[in-house]
Amino acid sequence: MTSLVTGGAGFIGSNLVRALIEGGSDVVVVDDFSTGLREHLPKSSRLTIVEADLADHAGLERLVRGCEYVFHLAAQVGVITSILDPVADAYANILGTVRLLAACRDSSVKKIVCSSSAAPFGEAKAERIDETHPQEPESFYALSKMSAERYAVLASSLLRLPTVCLRYFNVYGLPLSSSEYAGVISIFLDRLLKDEPLVIYGDGSQDRDFVYVADVVRANLLASRNGAAGAVYNIGTGTPTSILELAHLMSELANRTPRIDFRPFRPGEIRHSTAAIDRARADLGYEPAYDLRTGLGAMWAELWPAGMRRDP
Numbered sequence: 001m002t003s004l005v006t007g008g009a010g011f012i013g014s015n016l017v018r019a020l021i022e023g024g025s026d027v028v029v030v031d032d033f034s035t036g037l038r039e040h041l042p043k044s045s046r047l048t049i050v051e052a053d054l055a056d057h058a059g060l061e062r063l064v065r066g067c068e069y070v071f072h073l074a075a076q077v078g079v080i081t082s083i084l085d086p087v088a089d090a091y092a093n094i095l096g097t098v099r100l101l102a103a104c105r106d107s108s109v110k111k112i113v114c115s116s117s118a119a120p121f122g123e124a125k126a127e128r129i130d131e132t133h134p135q136e137p138e139s140f141y142a143l144s145k146m147s148a149e150r151y152a153v154l155a156s157s158l159l160r161l162p163t164v165c166l167r168y169f170n171v172y173g174l175p176l177s178s179s180e181y182a183g184v185i186s187i188f189l190d191r192l193l194k195d196e197p198l199v200i201y202g203d204g205s206q207d208r209d210f211v212y213v214a215d216v217v218r219a220n221l222l223a224s225r226n227g228a229a230g231a232v233y234n235i236g237t238g239t240p241t242s243i244l245e246l247a248h249l250m251s252e253l254a255n256r257t258p259r260i261d262f263r264p265f266r267p268g269e270i271r272h273s274t275a276a277i278d279r280a281r282a283d284l285g286y287e288p289a290y291d292l293r294t295g296l297g298a299m300w301a302e303l304w305p306a307g308m309r310r311d312p
């Protein structure tokens with residue numbers, strides 16, 4: 001079996017590549033290394049790396065022809081970057097997706113699993129956000145991800161492609177990611193190492209659904225087997241964690257007394273965002289294996305196998 005992974009050198013992509021190879025797959029990675037790094041990828045004779053811009057790669061059809069599964073993760077992921085350069089954002093996220101879908105036409109690909117996002121949901125209007133929750137993108141990034149998802153869904157009927165979209169909430173894990181999704185974990189970690197107070201904007205009651213990268217990888221593998229063509233699934237844990245709870249938990253894991261520097265709430269910041277994951281549970285058999293404590297614990301164990309020292 002051969003899988004094509006776009007954006008395979010990135011944070012989530014490199015974890016997926018490793019899992020696919022461990023599961024016995026051959027893997028072809030297409031990545032332009034705009035944010036991804038070669039060192040994220042495992043050394044394996046099963047891995048082929050193609051350095052290319054997904055939106056502008058003449059050999060894409062040929063690559064797709066040799067693959068049973070396509071996992072599409074390549075994207076411009078920065079919210080602020082999308083506002084500074086909306087053209088580059090739309091090019092990578094919309095055109096990149098459309099080019100990939102077009103390349104999959106008339107192929108024998110069994111499933112195209114697209115990495116979508118919870119970003120277009122914005123502020124939660126319900127305790128849990130299910131797949132029917134209104135989408136009101138507030139950044140070009142959210143808009144480009146929403147558009148890419150709509151292309152993928154429509155391609156299942158118009159082009160008869162077996163697309164499945166996964167809307168990730170806030171993914172964390174290694175390699176450390178500085179994206180807005182779980183950048184707070186990288187920032188808190190850095191501050192804990194420097195023994196500096198953790199900065200919280202507002203009272204810290206704003207919450208997020210932090211989902212460990214290993215669960216997101218498993219969701220991709222499950223979607224490649226069980227996902228219904230044209231379907232969209234939320235991928236999170238279903239459990240909210242406030243930023244204040246996160247600060248306390250990370251301080252505890254680092255053996256530090258929590259020191260928090262409260263600053264004024266930043267206008268525009270989303271207050272609540274937690275996934276309803278019933279659809280993924282029912283259709284994919286997805287069940288998150290990591291709560292935040294165990295996920296952060298696994299991260300810690302990988303970063304500091306002998307346990308974190310008190311002194312930085």
Ligand SMILES: NC(=O)c1ccc[n+]([C@@H]2O[C@H](COP(=O)([O-])OP(=O)(O)OC[C@H]3O[C@@H](n4cnc5c(N)ncnc54)[C@H](O)[C@@H]3O)[C@@H](O)[C@H]2O)c1
Pocket residue numbers: 006007008009010011012013030031032033034035036037052053054055072073074075076077092096115116117118119145167168169170171172177179181182
């Ligand atoms: N990290 C999260 O919490 C999160 C949440 C929701 C959705 N997502 C989605 O998951 C996917 C992976 O995100 P990530 O956090 O691993 O980001 P990342 O930036 O680490 O990975 C993206 C990868 O895509 C590559 N890339 C970018 N533009 C490309 C292009 N035009 N051609 C080829 N390669 C290109 C980058 O070099 C990088 O390796 C993205 O589609 C993102 O929108 C991530």
